[in-house]
Amino acid sequence: MQRRTRWLVPVALAAVAAALAATTHAGVAEHHNGSQTTTPIEHLVVIYQENVSFDHYFATYPDSANPQGEPRFVAKPDTPSVNGLSESLLAPNNTNSVQPFRLDRSQFETSDQDHAYIDEQKAYDNGLMDQFVEKVGRGNGPNGEPGGQVMGYYDGNTVTALWNYAQAFAMSDNSFSTTFGPSTPGALNLVSGQTHGFSTDGTAVPAGSSTVIGDPQPSGDKCDTRDNTKSIDPNNKNIGDLLNAQSITWGWFQGGFADCNASHTNAAGVVSKDYIPHHEPFQYFASTANPQHLPPTSVSMIGKTDQANHQYDLTSFWAAVAAGNMPAVSFLKASAYQDGHAGYSDPLDEQTFLVNTLNALQRTRDWQNTAVVIAYDDSDGWYDHAMGPIVNQSQDTVFNALSATGCGTRADTQSTLGGYQDRCGYGPRQPLLVISPFAKTNYVDHSVTDQTSILRFIEDNWQTGRIGNYSFDSKAGSLANLFSFRDGRGNEGGPDRLILDPQTGLRR
Numbered sequence: 001m002q003r004r005t006r007w008l009v010p011v012a013l014a015a016v017a018a019a020l021a022a023t024t025h026a027g028v029a030e031h032h033n034g035s036q037t038t039t040p041i042e043h044l045v046v047i048y049q050e051n052v053s054f055d056h057y058f059a060t061y062p063d064s065a066n067p068q069g070e071p072r073f074v075a076k077p078d079t080p081s082v083n084g085l086s087e088s089l090l091a092p093n094n095t096n097s098v099q100p101f102r103l104d105r106s107q108f109e110t111s112d113q114d115h116a117y118i119d120e121q122k123a124y125d126n127g128l129m130d131q132f133v134e135k136v137g138r139g140n141g142p143n144g145e146p147g148g149q150v151m152g153y154y155d156g157n158t159v160t161a162l163w164n165y166a167q168a169f170a171m172s173d174n175s176f177s178t179t180f181g182p183s184t185p186g187a188l189n190l191v192s193g194q195t196h197g198f199s200t201d202g203t204a205v206p207a208g209s210s211t212v213i214g215d216p217q218p219s220g221d222k223c224d225t226r227d228n229t230k231s232i233d234p235n236n237k238n239i240g241d242l243l244n245a246q247s248i249t250w251g252w253f254q255g256g257f258a259d260c261n262a263s264h265t266n267a268a269g270v271v272s273k274d275y276i277p278h279h280e281p282f283q284y285f286a287s288t289a290n291p292q293h294l295p296p297t298s299v300s301m302i303g304k305t306d307q308a309n310h311q312y313d314l315t316s317f318w319a320a321v322a323a324g325n326m327p328a329v330s331f332l333k334a335s336a337y338q339d340g341h342a343g344y345s346d347p348l349d350e351q352t353f354l355v356n357t358l359n360a361l362q363r364t365r366d367w368q369n370t371a372v373v374i375a376y377d378d379s380d381g382w383y384d385h386a387m388g389p390i391v392n393q394s395q396d397t398v399f400n401a402l403s404a405t406g407c408g409t410r411a412d413t414q415s416t417l418g419g420y421q422d423r424c425g426y427g428p429r430q431p432l433l434v435i436s437p438f439a440k441t442n443y444v445d446h447s448v449t450d451q452t453s454i455l456r457f458i459e460d461n462w463q464t465g466r467i468g469n470y471s472f473d474s475k476a477g478s479l480a481n482l483f484s485f486r487d488g489r490g491n492e493g494g495p496d497r498l499i500l501d502p503q504t505g506l507r508r
Contacts, residue, residue, distance in 0.1 A: 035248045035328050037461050040438060040485055042369040044461070046331045046454055047357060048190060049350060050183065050279075050341035051115065051380030054173060054429040056152070057159045057347070059085040059100065061166065064156035070105045071504040073156030073163055080444045082173040085153070089385050095130040098141040098148035100383060105158040105348075109268035111139030112343030113150050113381035117181035117213035120381060120428060121402040127387050136381035151383045154347055160505025161351045162433065165358075165374075168498045169439040170482040175449040176388035177378055177427035178472050184215045186377030186451060187281035191240065191331075193452040193471030196420035197233025198284065205229070206399050211422040213399060218283035220291035223260035223275055231285050235469040238281070239329075239455055240288040240310055242464035249303030249327040251310045251317070252282050255335025257293055258313035266337040272344040274335035279377070282311055303327030318360070326366050329458055332357065342380055348503075355502035358435060362497040371436035371483070373454055379428035388426035389448060391475050396421040418470030425472070426450050434482040437496045449477040 035042070061082050062075030091099035103110070114120075114136040123135040133147045141148020156163035165171075178189035185195045195212045198205055205212055212229070219230035243250045256262045256274025263273045282288040290311035297306045302320040314335070320326055338353035339345050354374065361367060393408025393415045399422050400406035407424035408415060417423065432449065456476040459466060467473050499508050 035246070035462060038463065039461055039483070040369055041371045041436070041461055042328065043326055043366050043371070044329050044458060045361065045370060045372045046190070046329075047354065047372060047374045048187070048331055048333055049354075049374065049376050050339040050345065051112075051378055051382075052340055052376045052431060053379035053382040053384035054175075054386070054431050055085060055100070055384040056379075056382035057154055057162060057431050058082060058166075058173070059153040060102075060155050061163060062156070064163075065102060066157060067104070070157035071160045071506050073160055076167055076442055079167065079442055082444050083386055083446070084173070085385065094151075095128065096151060096383065097133045098137075098145045098151045100151045100153060101142045103152040103154050103158070107152075108158060108346040108348045109266075109270070110152065110342045110346070111149055112341070113138050115182050115378050115381040117179075117185070117422070117424075118399050118401050120180045120379070121400060121407065121424065123381065124387060124402060126403050129385055129387060132381070132383045150381060153383075159347050159351065161355050161500050161502075162374075162431070162505075164500060164505060164507065165433055165435055165498065166444075167442050169433065169435045169441065170443040170445065171431065171433040172445040172447075172449055172482065174386075174429070174446050175375075175432040175453070176429050177425065178451045179392075179423050179425035180427035181213050181378065182215050183377045184212055184278045184281075187279060188212060188284065189451045189472060190375070190377070190454060191281045192236065192238040192285075193455055193467050193473040193476070194236060194469060195423055196418070196470070197231055197236045198229055199232045200227055200229035206396070206422060209396070209399075209422055211420060213422050215278045217277045218280065218289070218291075220289070221277040221280070221283050222292055224277040229284060233469065236285065237467050237469070238285050238288060239458055239464070239467070240282055240285075242459065242467070243329060243462065244305060246462060246464055248329065248462050248464070250329040251303050251312050251320075251327050252280065252331045252333070253312045253314045253317040254280055254333035255314045255338070257311065258295065258315065260293070262335075264335055264337040266345055266349045268346060270337070270344050272336045274337070276336055279333060279339075280311070299323045300325060321360075321364055321366075324365070326364070328462065340376070351505050352502045355500045355505065359499050359502070362499065367497070368437055371434060371438060373479075374431070374433040374435070375451065375454060376430040379430055384429045386429045388429060388450075390424070390426065392417050392423050392425050392472070394421045394424045400424050413470075417472070417474075420470060434479070435498075436483070438483050438485055440482060440484050443482070445481040447477055447481050449479060452476040453479050
């Protein structure tokens with residue numbers, strides 16, 4: 001039975017919730033999941049994509065080249081500027097050995113760049129940001145330069161939907177990977193804010209350390225048994241544990257989870273399996289793992305604890321939505337060919353997934369109390385000119401190379417959380433967008449956030465408390481600037497919905 005509850009704004013909330021509460025108004029919201037929230041957002045959907053730096057997708061926003069034959073993008077006159085590639089960073093002024101260059105829409109298929117934990121730090125060259133070609137670059141540049149493809153970027157003629165979502169809703173130009181490194185650290189930071197306390201039979205956890213810096217496979221996952229990595233710190237928790245403790249519905253929904261052998265072909269003809277185990281962070285924790293990929297016992301149990309243990313195929317999300325049973329918190333992971341990862345996916349296949357997902361969500365009865373966050377797990381090594389603040393250091397000079405001393409020299413718990421090494425961050429800058437009736441309109445947030453800012457929003461909105469055990473959520477900036485809850489409606493003057501064409505990214 002659905003139940004009505006009041007969303008409350010308690011006086012004594014942590015900083016993020018207080019910032020959110022500053023613009024809320026008293027009112028009643030229908031909570032289909034029975035949970036109480038500190039904002040009108042009753043459903044959060046996190047679409048977690050792959051391997052994009054901010055400059056790779058938004059370097060020249062809101063200005064596009066608009067060549068003939070490509071979807072045309074013309075920004076609204078009042079569009080705010082972003083920290084993109086200014087004249088001083090474009091040809092011939094850039095200090096990298098290859099100048100940044102526009103990738104045409106026909107160049108949608110690219111090489112996968114080097115995005116290893118230590119190599120990304122080397123590309124930063126002590127903050128000079130000028131060694132991307134030499135340290136992480138793959139594929140040829142515009143004039144055949146080896147490694148030069150890393151300097152390429154798209155504009156609104158290729159990533160058209162994302163630019164249109166930014167026009168109608170809100171995005172950040174100052175959001176970063178929590179730490180350097182590839183997919184698994186990013187995914188673990190999203191759900192727990194911590195990459196320490198893991199064991200592995202592989203090499204993705206350095207010898208003598210318990211911190212994940214690579215892409216090991218989760219222990220026991222029936223789809224891939226190459227590694228045996230799991231959380232072994234009894235104090236480690238993830239957001240699923242916190243939501244379970246409050247009986248709040250949630251789930252991770254990933255393409256291909258129901259069939260290890262399912263595969264698709266992307267627009268460039270590259271075939272890949274849909275499900276990638278090391279992209280599934282909850283599988284690394286015994287408390288939230290579903291290693292045998294068991295299905296939910298019924299549609300009514302999606303989001304609740306049964307044999308599926310909150311880990312599902314992407315089709316289960318839509319089954320729950322169709323049944324009027326959307327979980328309070330949902331993480332959506334596209335099948336590999338649509339997740340945006342260079343090498344086997346691309347921005348055009350990614351756009352198809354994003355637009356189809358958002359078009360469908362905006363047509364649901366729950367849209368008026370839903371927020372969608374589009375975020376990314378790592379930068380793939382793609383060039384980005386902006387270095388984030390180093391909020392957590394590491395004194396290990398074998399696997400850290402941000403400077404001659406590794407990643408900072410202090411080893412106290414303020415500068416190196418818990419003393420755990422190999423968690424150097426913040427890492428590369430990435431896109432982050434919020435699409436919601438409560439998102440600000442055509443707005444760019446410049447405040448510093450990271451992947452764990454999404455985690456912190458969940459914690460504060462559903463009052464779960466913090467992860468603890470030196471999670472990055474204790475340092476995370478707020479997403480509050482991306483929202484406005486004034487008079488019960490944040491997107492004042494903007495559309496509640498924006499329906500786009502999945503092929504072109506243009507308005508229908």
